[in-house]
Amino acid sequence: MMDALDPTPDRGGPAQPLLAVKGLVKHFPLKGGLLGRTQAVVRAVDDVEFDVVKGETLGIVGESGCGKSTTARLLMRLLEPNAGTMIFDGEAVGENVQAGGITLREYRRQVQMVFQDSYASLNPRLPIEETIAFAPRIHGLSADESVTRARELLAAVGLAPESFARRYPHELSGGQRQRINIARALALRPKLVILDEPVSALDKSVEAQVLNLLVDLKAEFGLTYVFISHDLNVVQYISDRVLVMYLGEVAEMGPVGAIYDRPAHPYTRALLDSRPSMDPAKRRTKPPLTGDPPNPVNPPSGCRFRTRCGHAEEVCAARKPLMADLGGGHIVSCHMATPGSGHSQAGSLAA
Amino acid sequence: MSAALKTNAPPLVKLRDLHVTFKTRDRTVHAVNGVDLDLAAGEVLCILGESGSGKSVTLRALMKLLPKFAQIKGGIEVNGRDVNAMSNSQLADFRGGEVAMIFQEPMTALDPVFTVGRQIAETVQRHEGVSRATADARALELLELVQIPSAKRRLAAYPHELSGGLRQRAMIAVALACRPKLLLADEPTTALDATVQIQVLLLLRELQEKLDMGVIFVTHDLGVAGEIADKVAVMYAGRVVEEGPVSGLMAGPLHPYAQGLLGATVHPGMRGKRLTTIPGAPPMLDVAPTTCAFSPRCEYAEAACTAGVPALVEASPGRFARCVRVPKGV
Numbered sequence: 001m002m003d004a005l006d007p008t009p010d011r012g013g014p015a016q017p018l019l020a021v022k023g024l025v026k027h028f029p030l031k032g033g034l035l036g037r038t039q040a041v042v043r044a045v046d047d048v049e050f051d052v053v054k055g056e057t058l059g060i061v062g063e064s065g066c067g068k069s070t071t072a073r074l075l076m077r078l079l080e081p082n083a084g085t086m087i088f089d090g091e092a093v094g095e096n097v098q099a100g101g102i103t104l105r106e107y108r109r110q111v112q113m114v115f116q117d118s119y120a121s122l123n124p125r126l127p128i129e130e131t132i133a134f135a136p137r138i139h140g141l142s143a144d145e146s147v148t149r150a151r152e153l154l155a156a157v158g159l160a161p162e163s164f165a166r167r168y169p170h171e172l173s174g175g176q177r178q179r180i181n182i183a184r185a186l187a188l189r190p191k192l193v194i195l196d197e198p199v200s201a202l203d204k205s206v207e208a209q210v211l212n213l214l215v216d217l218k219a220e221f222g223l224t225y226v227f228i229s230h231d232l233n234v235v236q237y238i239s240d241r242v243l244v245m246y247l248g249e250v251a252e253m254g255p256v257g258a259i260y261d262r263p264a265h266p267y268t269r270a271l272l273d274s275r276p277s278m279d280p281a282k283r284r285t286k287p288p289l290t291g292d293p294p295n296p297v298n299p300p301s302g303c304r305f306r307t308r309c310g311h312a313e314e315v316c317a318a319r320k321p322l323m324a325d326l327g328g329g330h331i332v333s334c335h336m337a338t339p340g341s342g343h344s345q346a347g348s349l350a351a
Numbered sequence: 352m353s354a355a356l357k358t359n360a361p362p363l364v365k366l367r368d369l370h371v372t373f374k375t376r377d378r379t380v381h382a383v384n385g386v387d388l389d390l391a392a393g394e395v396l397c398i399l400g401e402s403g404s405g406k407s408v409t410l411r412a413l414m415k416l417l418p419k420f421a422q423i424k425g426g427i428e429v430n431g432r433d434v435n436a437m438s439n440s441q442l443a444d445f446r447g448g449e450v451a452m453i454f455q456e457p458m459t460a461l462d463p464v465f466t467v468g469r470q471i472a473e474t475v476q477r478h479e480g481v482s483r484a485t486a487d488a489r490a491l492e493l494l495e496l497v498q499i500p501s502a503k504r505r506l507a508a509y510p511h512e513l514s515g516g517l518r519q520r521a522m523i524a525v526a527l528a529c530r531p532k533l534l535l536a537d538e539p540t541t542a543l544d545a546t547v548q549i550q551v552l553l554l555l556r557e558l559q560e561k562l563d564m565g566v567i568f569v570t571h572d573l574g575v576a577g578e579i580a581d582k583v584a585v586m587y588a589g590r591v592v593e594e595g596p597v598s599g600l601m602a603g604p605l606h607p608y609a610q611g612l613l614g615a616t617v618h619p620g621m622r623g624k625r626l627t628t629i630p631g632a633p634p635m636l637d638v639a640p641t642t643c644a645f646s647p648r649c650e651y652a653e654a655a656c657t658a659g660v661p662a663l664v665e666a667s668p669g670r671f672a673r674c675v676r677v678p679k680g681v
Contacts, residue, residue: 063544064515173632203401203571208615208626215625230545233617237626260619274545276552276574278618280597283578287550291500292514 005141005149007189007222008110010054012090017051018192018224019075019111024048024084026070030297040297044070046248048084052192057218057225059239059256061232061271063293067248068228072196075226076113077104089191109139112185116197118177122169129154129165132184139188153183156220157213175206179213186221194226199234211238232275236260241329244268247296247304250323254330264332267305303335315342363533363565364390364413367426371408371589372639374420381639382408384589385425387663392532395559395566397580397597399573399612403633405589406569410535413567414450415442430532448478451526452535455542457518461510467494467521468506474528493524498554516547520554527558534559536568540575552578573616577601582669585609588634588644591663595670605672608645643675651676 026045029038045067052058062068073079075086077094086093088102088110095101102110115121123131132153133146141149151161157179169177178198185193195214199207211234218225229235235242236256243253244265252265263269273288289308294300300307306316315335324337339347371383383405390396400406411417412427415434427434430449437445446452454460462470471493472486481489487506494502497520510518519539526534536555540548556579559566570576576583580597585606593606604610614627631648634640643649646656655661655675663673667680 063546175632204573204612205401205615205629206632208617208628211617212626212628231617232545233619236619237617237621256622270546274549276549276572276578278574278577278601280577280580280601284549284553287546287553289546290550292516292547293544 005136005139005189008191010089014054016054016090017087018054018089019052020085020087021051021075022049022085022087024071024074024086025082026067026074026079027082042296043248043299044296045074045081046299048245048248048250050243050250050253052224052226053241055222055224056240057227057238059235059242060226060228060245061230061235061242062245063230063271065247065293065296066245067296068230068245069196070248071245072113072194072226072228075194076111077107078113109188110190111192111194112188112190113194113196114178114181114185114198116200118174118181118201119169121181122177124169127166127168128172128180129161131169131180132187135184135187149187150183153186154180156186156217157183158209159183173206175202175209178202178210182210182213182217186217186223189221190223192224192226194228196228197230198227200229200231207234214238232271244271247293247299249304250331250333251305252330252332252334254326254332255328258326258328258330262330264326264330264337265305265334266309266311266336270308303333311336311343311345313343361431362389362428363392363394363430364388364567365426365428366409366413367428369409369412369425369427370423370639371405371412371417372422373418374422379637381636382589383412384636384639385660386586386589386591388584388591388594390533390565390567392565393559393563395556395568395579395581397568397570397576397583398586399570399576399583400586401571401612401633403588403636404586406586407537409586410452410537410567410569413533413535414446414452416446416452444478447474447526447531448529449531450533450535451529451531452537453519453522453526453539455538457515457522458510460522461518461525463510466507466509467513467524471521471525471528474525478529489528490524493528494521496527496558497521497524499524515543516550519543519547519551523551523555523558527562530562531564533565533567536566538570539568541570541572548575549578555579573601573613574618585612588636588640590640590644590660590673591671592645592673593671594663599667599670605666605670605677606645606674607649607651607676609672611648643673 024045028042030040032039060068074081091102093102093107094104129150132150136146136149154161154164159179199210227238239256242256242259244251246267252268263272270288291308301317302319303316303321306312321333321335322338323331323333325331335341335343336345336348366386366388369383369386373380386409398406468490471490475486475489499505499520540551583597583600584591585593587608593609604613611629629648634644642657643661646652661673661675663671664679665671666677
């Protein structure tokens with residue numbers, strides 16, 4: 001008999017996306033006033049669609065308020081989406097099993113998450129080996145087996161089990177705690193790991209250690225990553241494909257080379273140009289964008305980026321751009337990329 | 352030591368053998384263990400280091416903003432005045448007048464119950480004794496100086512009504528209200544988004560040139576240092592391990608820690624390559640390091656490293672490093 005907690009075999013084959021997300025929507029009502037009625041709606045994630053291919057690392061970048069963390073929580077089903085479907089390796093998430101669905105309990109065993117705040121996401125009263133062993137035990141492994149697995153994972157993330165297993169989270173450094181979080185995420189042998197700003201709170205030298213570890217673990221355990229970050233350099237380093245979000249929508253998505261070498265969306269270009277140059281002889285002289293990202297409560301009509309875009313024209317306010325295909329899986333939501341959209345530079349970006 | 356001393360102009364900031372020790376009932380932490388720094392008027396110095404390196408403590412010591420239980424030793428001179436010897440009323444004039452500071456979190460640095468305009472005008476009234484109307488006019492000028500759009504309307508805004516980037520600009524306006532000679536910046540762009548961070552950095556650079564201020568900028572981000580600094584001091588375990596012009600440091604750091612830091616910073620073109628890391632973790636600083644504090648993590652460590660604290664040697668004109676392997680230049 002197969003152990004309840006062995007990695008589950010692949011089902012759909014390599015061509016089937018591990019996770020297919022369609023029409024994902026999450027709106028948060030803002031209540032207020034005397035009667036607590038809904039005053040406004042935060043459109044945190046608005047009609048987002050993407051696939052996560054088996055074995056890849058999909059990077060999601062964007063500024064605060066763009067919906068990247070909400071997307072992470074929706075993928076993990078820590079939040080219930082208002083609309084949209086999620087298909088995990090051919091099975092609809094949270095749907096009836098008889099109709100070919102996968103239960104949330106089983107889905108969450110296959111999909112695990114690592115958070116930015118390494119301290120807040122650990123139970124301060126549990127020794128770390130018990131933190132890691134907790135989920136396997138809940139999922140039916142015996143206490144002994146769970147602890148054995150926890151110790152194996154501690155070794156896998158580079159922490160010697162004999163000196164670390166009985167320690168508490170407050171006795172560890174930030175980098176060590178993030179390793180514990182990663183070990184815990186792997187305890188159920190998941191296929192997909194969602195990493196929400198996993199290295200943003202770490203010092204540079206520790207960040208590099210954790211990034212190397214993530215690369216190693218991906219190969220060792222055959223994982224697929226969704227890597228969320230605001231750090232464009234880190235995303236470029238670790239991702240195979242990159243999704244750029246702006247105000248709850250997909251602005252551009254494509255292979256990492258295409259996004260970084262031939263960015264099509266004006267927002268992607270501005271983001272890339274905002275990176276400090278690292279070379280004092282080539283300092284920036286003009287900021288690529290002015291102002292802050294607008295509030296997602298009342299996003300601009302049409303293209304949501306038009307209020308900060310140097311190429312904005314009437315059509316950008318009037319109509320939402322269609323997703324244009326630039327070839328090779330590189331898609332962009334901009335009127336300039338769609339021939340015949342009515343923008344004076346329409347088609348200038350088409351491949 | 353650095354260029355500032357060789358010329359005749361007195362340095363704006365002169366730190367000599369600064370030690371800061373935090374003593375509580377449970378624990379003693381030797382946060383700063385002998386820092387010498389000079390800053391000339393109109394110069395931008397970046398103090399670069401990881402958490403716990405003592406960079407923020409050094410910055411706060413310059414304004415005597417450390418808690419009472421901190422034991423401070425060494426010479427702290429700003430604009431020719433001994434900061435350590437100042438009385439409370441002298442300090443009140445000094446802070447915000449000659450020296451101002453901006454912080455990482457504008458929301459906690461600004462007062463949430465006063466409008467932005469009032470907070471700026473209050474600083475002007477306190478230090479320059481002008482009328483309220485004059486101060487209000489200055490507040491408007493300052494908001495325009497920091498390039499806040501529709502400045503007139505924003506004077507009446509409370510901090511929570513502004514976006515993160517505008518709040519940071521408002522805090523800069525408060526700091527610049529009395530045209531300080533020295534601006535201390537403690538990671539002011541770390542909490543901002545990429546597209547906003549570059550705006551604030553460029554603004555600070557522009558204002559620094561316009562007002563000819565000396566700036567000490569604390570950051571952990573090499574890229575930020577590359578954008579704004581004239582010279583850089585890299586701190587580790589409470590000491591400066593390397594100091595010199597920013598271009599030299601970025602092109603070829605001398606100290607193994609600075610080399611490790613540069614190698615561990617992810618930048619474009621590193622895809623597919625393994626990142627170089629610095630093994631281990633910084634020391635605890637319960638006791639002041641008596642050897643090279645970096646030697647336990649250093650791949651080049653030798654017997655001489657544990658014989659004592661290496662001296663800061665001038666490797667080439669203007670470039671200093673605290674490492675036994677770096678030879679003294681001629």
